[in-house]
Amino acid sequence: MVKRNSVRQLDSIFHALSDPTRRSILRDLATAEKTVGEIAKPHPVSLAAVSKHLKVLEAAELIARERRGNFQIVRLRPANLRPADEWLAYYDKFWSRQLDALQTYMEGDDDE
């Protein structure tokens, strides 16, 4: 169950990242775990809206939660951003070389 269908996984990850509030939440969680209330505070939307965003992030497995007493502690799962990064890494060659190198690349390897 660890290896989800990788296409749907990318769907859910990129979809999760397509919203600025959600990206902001991930940034906030990068340096510290937070409760739902703490996460919601800086965002100009209702707590329920933030709760929905967290569900989206959780579905993409980019965060995990743990109940600790009265609160729920939300934690980043940064390793699960990796599939997105790897998908993008395919295109590294197109911006790390100059355009004429790209041209060469395309002419020499035009299958698949």
Added chain:
Amino acid sequence: MVKRNSVRQLDSIFHALSDPTRRSILRDLATAEKTVGEIAKPHPVSLAAVSKHLKVLEAAELIARERRGNFQIVRLRPANLRPADEWLAYYDKFWSRQLDALQTYMEGDDDE
């Protein structure tokens, strides 16, 4: 006009990438320019649906088109994937180090 609002730019890029058909189209364009018809062929949807996907990709500036006679030539603009890659690069440190290194990182740098 080159530097769009970077938040909206990320919104549109990640949204564009959240659909498997669109990701497939980008992959197809990585090795060669193609006409709209050529792009549509391998996908089990109508030409009009593909045309819409191309509009989304164009809005995110991930492709460009050029009319060449009767056809329209579609070309990848891979450099514009870079903002997404850079956004993700922030999280490199979280998966390139072991978990205890991450722990150290978080304890030593918990501002911002």
Added chain:
DNA sequence: TAAGTATTCAACCGCATGGTTGACAAGATA
């Protein structure tokens, strides 16, 4: 047990998405 705090759920709203079909436009060619 009652009250307070933290968070989610359910219902709703307006709008966007991804798909369809059929009509239309743009360009090449007979």
Added chain:
DNA sequence: TATCTTGTCAACCATGCGGTTGAATACTTA
């Protein structure tokens, strides 16, 4: 000009999204 090909546009449909509000749940504390 008429016709063929390539691609888009417009209208429509079902579904999903991001937001709200108010009720419900889960836990802590008095």
